[in-house]
Amino acid sequence: MQIQSKKSFAMIDYDRCNPRACDPEKGICPAVSACEHKVLKQIDGPFEPPMVFMDLCMGCWDCLEACPLEAVYRRHIT
Ligand code: SF4
Numbered sequence: 001m002q003i004q005s006k007k008s009f010a011m012i013d014y015d016r017c018n019p020r021a022c023d024p025e026k027g028i029c030p031a032v033s034a035c036e037h038k039v040l041k042q043i044d045g046p047f048e049p050p051m052v053f054m055d056l057c058m059g060c061w062d063c064l065e066a067c068p069l070e071a072v073y074r075r076h077i078t
């Protein structure tokens with residue numbers, strides 16, 4: 001049986017990401033809130049950029065649309 005690897009997943013541009021700009025009061029990342037698959041997590045807490053658990057990413061790109069600073073991008077593996 002051949003196991004297929006993921007071809008694309010979300011990544012964070014940490015130079016652009018700024019949770020304080022997205023949510024000045026609570027520091028919650030809108031892209032994290034948008035990801036129903038719990039692939040993005042602010043594991044260091046509010047006001048910290050999210051981590052991507054890329055193996056779980058479904059490539060639905062809801063997070064891209066939710067990020068106002070365009071800090072989420074598609075990463076493709078060939
Ligand atoms: S929405 Fe985008 S810029 Fe804002 S905290 Fe999340 S990843 Fe960073």
Ligand code: SF4
Binds near residue numbers: 010034038039056057
């Ligand atoms: S592409 Fe979809 S599954 Fe992957 S991190 Fe973004 S919202 Fe979550």
